[in-house]
């Protein structure tokens with residue numbers, strides 16, 4: 001058992017420790033509730049535990065921070081929304097205290113528009129009351145994800161299950177119980193957190209105890225067997241409920257943790273709860289007693305864990321241009337406006353990436369699109385969207401690591417900025433290793449990026465070995481059948497899938513993969529079911545069976561999908577993926593490698609050594625042309641053989657050759673090369 005203090009030293013009270021927190025760490029949160037539910041008291045406790053205030057403000061004494069208007073202090077009610085900013089652990093919370101009285105709903109509506117998330121505070125002895133319903137509907141209208149806090153658990157009339165039921169019945173919301181209370185009324189001492197499987201107890205030593213310190217211990221060490229059983233059942237119900245709402249979580253449970261759902265790591269459960277909260281499929285419910293200083297710190301943790309950051313909510317691309325400049329000779333001249341046909345530089349764009357078209361408003365874009373359509377009908381060609389730059393597929397990739405984990409966020413920021421400038425750079429996270437992967441056009445491209453990260457962002461990164469982005473396909477036709485059977489809670493999931501994979505003609509398909517449903521299957525399946533099947537197929541196209549590279553040139557025909565009622569869609573997707581893997585393995589995997597078209601300009605005297613070298617690189621020379629005193633060699637050569645080519649060519653030609661390289665096609669590797677590649681990547685050679 002450890003005694004845990006979630007409090008910072010006194011001297012940090014007014015210190016904004018982080019001047020400019022990263023947007024992912026910001027929570028713009030409203031607190032909404034019925035009059036007297038305890039909004040102000042809860043806010044005051046949050047400010048106190050975060051270090052913002054040094055003494056506990058008490059609404060009954062009229063000295064709270066947020067109720068600042070005189071009338072509010074006198075009447076003990078909240079009228080104008082007050083905003084306070086404080087830090088909780090690594091997050092910045094901007095808290096907007098909204099009024100609870102029906103007369104002030106306009107104020108609430110105004111506040112809700114700028115909120116990214118909300119905490120609804122309820123009096124646990126009263127459940128959902130009329131006014132909360134109005135505010136709740138307003139929050140729904142503005143798509144604000146919420147957390148519920150059942151306050152006043154210390155009141156003898158507090159009723160946890162009644163309050164939960166009223167959330168379900170009156171708000172028509174789907175409550176997710178993340179905690180169960182330990183004791184009620186006078187005996188309410190703390191909560192069991194079902195996500196982390198820990199008990200938190202506030203042992204008030206005296207009336208003055210401010211609740212900063214509390215004891216945490218794992219559920220396995222809790223001595224009350226009845227409570228332990230209740231918590232275990234509640235956790236199992238939570239896991240099941242989340243699995244029903246989140247396909248990713250369900251898939252994880254059914255595939256990796258099917259023997260013991262309880263073994264699912266807390267972090268996975270927490271991530272899934274976050275996803276369903278953000279998608280507004282459910283609302284996390286916590287409980288406590290603000291007045292008695294119990295349960296407020298876990299509420300703060302929940303705000304940071306489950307409510308969205310500002311950039312997770314507003315998806316419209318609205319950009320502010322700070323300056324417009326005309327490049328004039330070697331100077332930049334600032335201008336206030338620009339007419340059609342001119343070219344200027346814009347300063348201050350934050351989200352726009354190379355290739356985007358910016359419009360003045362959605363309405364003007366829609367109007368322009370309508371006009372363009374009319375023009376097209378009249379036979380004139382017009383388009384509102386300027387064609388973006390054509391981005392070639394990256395052919396190389398390598399892992400990139402910051403010097404320390406503390407620099408990871410800085411590296412992510414640098415990569416985000418670089419990607420906006422350079423659409424040919426792609427950054428992804430390897431799902432297996434969690435490593436950040438840079439995908440680029442060539443060795444030099446990646447080297448330059450590495451150098452820019454060091455010079456412009458001051459981060460010394462480590463690059464893994466440069467690897468070629470291979471693809472996979474199948475050689476033959478094959479069909480397979482797969483059955484998945486799992487029991488999750490009371491529900492039995494059983495699904496059987498039969499499908500067939502076949503290679504498609506590379507030229508006619510352009511390398512794309514296809515999915516069709518046999519007539520019978522097509523007729524029997526709902527749109528949702530087809531979506532789930534499609535998910536399963538696409539995920540196996542994403543990672544091929546041989547080495548996990550993307551699959552191309554494969555078509556899949558779904559022959560039948562049969563399932564027992566109640567089987568989740570995630571289960572269908574998981575079964576289809578397994579069946580795909582089986583079928584593709586039977587069909588025989590083929591690695592496709594990027595083959596580049598190469599042009600080398602070289603002095604005639606060095607031609608033979610260049611050609612000799614190309615032959616060793618599995619190159620195929622297509623033509624040799626004369627250009628004045630030079631020879632131009634046109635060839636195709638597998639990318640894998642081109643590592644370090646610039647250095648070699650310089651040596652071979654005494655610096656008198658230049659070359660250019662671009663992706664020509666993906667071609668099947670011969671069996672011998674494929675075997676050695678598979679062995680090398682599997683670490684066997």
Ligand SMILES: Nc1nc2c(ncn2[C@@H]2O[C@H](COP(=O)(O)OP(=O)(O)OP(=O)(O)O)[C@@H](O)[C@H]2O)c(=O)[nH]1
Nearest residue numbers: 036037038039040041059077078100152289290291
């Ligand atoms: N027993 C108990 N009383 C509480 C608790 N939290 C708040 N109260 C009391 O409930 C009353 C209302 O609390 P406030 O915090 O002012 O409630 P509010 O929701 O901000 O109300 P308005 O400002 O009027 O909208 C006060 O008398 C508080 O002392 C609690 O956890 N337990």
